[in-house]
Amino acid sequence: MSASAMAITVEGLGKRFGAVQAVDDVSFAVEPGEIFGFMGHNGAGKTTTLRILLGLTQPTRGRATVLGHDVVRATLDVRRVSGYLPASYALPPDMTAREFLLYVAAMFAIPPAQARARSEALLRRFGLEGAADRKLRGFSTGMTQKVGLAQALINEPRVLFLDEPTSGLDPLGRHELLEHLRALSQQQGVTVVFSSHILSDVETLCRRVAALHHARLIACGEIAALKREHGAATMDELYLELVRRQAS
Numbered sequence: 001m002s003a004s005a006m007a008i009t010v011e012g013l014g015k016r017f018g019a020v021q022a023v024d025d026v027s028f029a030v031e032p033g034e035i036f037g038f039m040g041h042n043g044a045g046k047t048t049t050l051r052i053l054l055g056l057t058q059p060t061r062g063r064a065t066v067l068g069h070d071v072v073r074a075t076l077d078v079r080r081v082s083g084y085l086p087a088s089y090a091l092p093p094d095m096t097a098r099e100f101l102l103y104v105a106a107m108f109a110i111p112p113a114q115a116r117a118r119s120e121a122l123l124r125r126f127g128l129e130g131a132a133d134r135k136l137r138g139f140s141t142g143m144t145q146k147v148g149l150a151q152a153l154i155n156e157p158r159v160l161f162l163d164e165p166t167s168g169l170d171p172l173g174r175h176e177l178l179e180h181l182r183a184l185s186q187q188q189g190v191t192v193v194f195s196s197h198i199l200s201d202v203e204t205l206c207r208r209v210a211a212l213h214h215a216r217l218i219a220c221g222e223i224a225a226l227k228r229e230h231g232a233a234t235m236d237e238l239y240l241e242l243v244r245r246q247a248s
């Protein structure tokens, strides 16, 4: 696939925070409609890369595009077509789920009637109708993640960036969330970047992955091919082998 046909392109991306090189010469591309896995240990640079792709942090080197929009020069276009579920964030405790979705819709300047229709559809889709008028302060981890995903979808994004979306979820909650993501990709052609430490979830959902290690990309490609290449039977084995090779 040519670079211009890619949903996301990342070329020689770098980010330095003072003395810390958070992302170092990272390049990869994501195809439209694919669910692309992003793995790496704590502090490897995953969140920083996602935040650069969303235009929330400026790179110190390199360039990246989302649906052809340069993430530095066309940040507003990038935000318009993107949804983001951060790894951790505080929902406003005194808002109800419904109020919160309408609030996020207003930030995207979605007209009120459309905002109401989308909010109701998302509340239904995530089984939150019964809790829609409850204040967010009492929401469980699973319900909070569903609200988080609903807010990330309010602008009907074509590209969805998810940072650790399944952490803290029970097996049923994880399964439901993975099914939602699969449906978004397969039925609506949404491109998903799925960053996770839970390698079984990455394997369940993604055909291709990138692995970051100490800010650098140490592997990128099809999971099946990477496993073959590195003689790994499982995803955990693959990841450990990739990291081991860096150390030796």
Ligand SMILES: Nc1ncnc2c1ncn2[C@@H]1O[C@H](COP(=O)(O)OP(=O)(O)OP(=O)(O)O)[C@@H](O)[C@H]1O
Pocket: 017, 020, 021, 022, 040, 041, 042, 043, 044, 045, 046, 047, 048, 049, 087
């Ligand atoms: N705003 C910041 N200021 C200074 N250093 C930062 C900042 N954001 C990230 N870093 C540093 O950059 C490095 C990469 O962090 P990042 O959050 O991108 O990693 P990560 O792979 O997402 O980790 P985790 O899995 O723990 O979320 C870390 O050393 C981190 O401390």
